[in-house]
Amino acid sequence: MSSWVDKLTSRKPKSAEAAKERLKLVLIHDRMDITQVELESMKNEIIEVISRYVVIDQDAVRISMNQDGRENRLVADIPIRSKSHSRTR
Amino acid sequence: MSASVSTITSGKGGVGKTTTTANLAVALAGMGKKVVCIDGDIGLRNLDVVLGLENRIVYDLVDVIEGRCRLRQAMIRDKRMPELYLIPAAQTRDKSAVSPSDMVRLCDELREEMDWILIDSPAGIERGFRNAIAAADSVLVVTNPEVSAVRDADRIIGLIEAEEKGPAKIILNRVNQNLVKRGDMLDVPDVLELLAVELIGIVPEDEAVTVSTNRGQPVVLDSHSKAGIAFSNIARRMNGEDVPFVNMDDKSGLFDRLSRMLRTGGD
Numbered sequence: 001m002s003s004w005v006d007k008l009t010s011r012k013p014k015s016a017e018a019a020k021e022r023l024k025l026v027l028i029h030d031r032m033d034i035t036q037v038e039l040e041s042m043k044n045e046i047i048e049v050i051s052r053y054v055v056i057d058q059d060a061v062r063i064s065m066n067q068d069g070r071e072n073r074l075v076a077d078i079p080i081r082s083k084s085h086s087r088t089r
Numbered sequence: 090m091s092a093s094v095s096t097i098t099s100g101k102g103g104v105g106k107t108t109t110t111a112n113l114a115v116a117l118a119g120m121g122k123k124v125v126c127i128d129g130d131i132g133l134r135n136l137d138v139v140l141g142l143e144n145r146i147v148y149d150l151v152d153v154i155e156g157r158c159r160l161r162q163a164m165i166r167d168k169r170m171p172e173l174y175l176i177p178a179a180q181t182r183d184k185s186a187v188s189p190s191d192m193v194r195l196c197d198e199l200r201e202e203m204d205w206i207l208i209d210s211p212a213g214i215e216r217g218f219r220n221a222i223a224a225a226d227s228v229l230v231v232t233n234p235e236v237s238a239v240r241d242a243d244r245i246i247g248l249i250e251a252e253e254k255g256p257a258k259i260i261l262n263r264v265n266q267n268l269v270k271r272g273d274m275l276d277v278p279d280v281l282e283l284l285a286v287e288l289i290g291i292v293p294e295d296e297a298v299t300v301s302t303n304r305g306q307p308v309v310l311d312s313h314s315k316a317g318i319a320f321s322n323i324a325r326r327m328n329g330e331d332v333p334f335v336n337m338d339d340k341s342g343l344f345d346r347l348s349r350m351l352r353t354g355g356d
């Protein structure tokens with residue numbers, strides 16, 4: 001019915017949500033004592049090292065930080081191309 | 090008898106540590122406990138005015154530590170309560186006048202005679218903070234539902250863990266339920282999820298705090314005030330009572346969510 005109202009209100013998230021999302025990231029970096037930029041270059045180096053040994057699907061690589069209680073977890077999902085696959089090429 | 094030493098700290102300044110210390114001290118004393126509170130904010134003495142005892146100071150914490158008076162002489166008795174004492178901070182000295190081992194020694198001496206020793210910590214993560222937690226058996230971290238206060242609380246919680254004084258417990262102070270309902274203030278479950286530590290109290294934003302602080306009569310003495318009830322609930326929890334987290338003006342189901350969270354919270 002009042003879809004334009006929904007659109008107007010949903011476009012801008014409530015400020016508390018914004019605070020929470022921003023804090024999540026800030027706390028991860030504070031706890032690890034690493035900046036966003038350093039985290040980015042760490043990811044790139046991880047990919048580079050792994051690529052030296054196996055062929056990976058660079059575009060599908062996912063490296064993220066998860067909060068687990070007061071611990072942070074570096075979660076890497078790195079798809080490896082199968083040998084047969086690369087050989088046939 | 091051996092007292093429990095509890096330090097009230099925060100990271101960020103102005104979040105309500107001194108107010109909390111004064112109110113918990115009065116509440117615990119009102120429950121018949123022998124309580125001494127120590128103002129650890131050397132150079133920025135404040136607990137005395139919040140408790141309304143500023144006119145009675147003769148000696149202070151540094152006088153005790155440097156041997157200019159006996160411990161008993163620096164303990165100001167609050168006559169409103171059966172057994173409540175304040176050891177004020179020195180006003181004209183700085184934090185380097187006290188060391189962590191001084192605090193441990195002082196508290197060991199007090200432990201014999203008291204049920205509770207509450208230490209009001211200065212803001213920050215340096216010497217004053219280390220002094221304040223040195224003797225602590227438990228640490229309460231006061232924070233506000235606001236980005237910079239939560240961030241600094243997280244920092245201090247990490248330091249408390251590193252000093253093997255953890256896990257700290259959280260007091261979320263100055264919660265404004267109207268703002269929360271509007272979606273413009275972090276909610277209790279949000280803060281607990283971010284900080285991932287146990288909650289020991291939720292204190293609403295309450296004008297009665299300002300009024301009572303003006304008079305030097307901690308708000309717990311006003312048994313009708315929302316903040317007063319919240320502080321006395323924290324004191325009861327400190328004593329091991331199982332006091333449910335009920336909020337006087339909450340009809341939004343927050344506490345359903347919260348109790349669900351606590352139940353599934355894993356500990």
Ligand SMILES: Nc1ncnc2c1ncn2[C@@H]1O[C@H](COP(=O)(O)OP(=O)(O)O)[C@@H](O)[C@H]1O
Nearest residue numbers: 102103104105106107108263293294295298302
């Ligand atoms: N729940 C509350 N409601 C309203 N005002 C509060 C509340 N808690 C603290 N205050 C006010 O906030 C200010 C800072 O409190 P204080 O206890 O001195 O903080 P800290 O010791 O952490 O610096 C004081 O003016 C105090 O009266």
Ligand SMILES: [Mg+2]
Nearest residue numbers: 106107130135
């Ligand atoms: Mg203070």
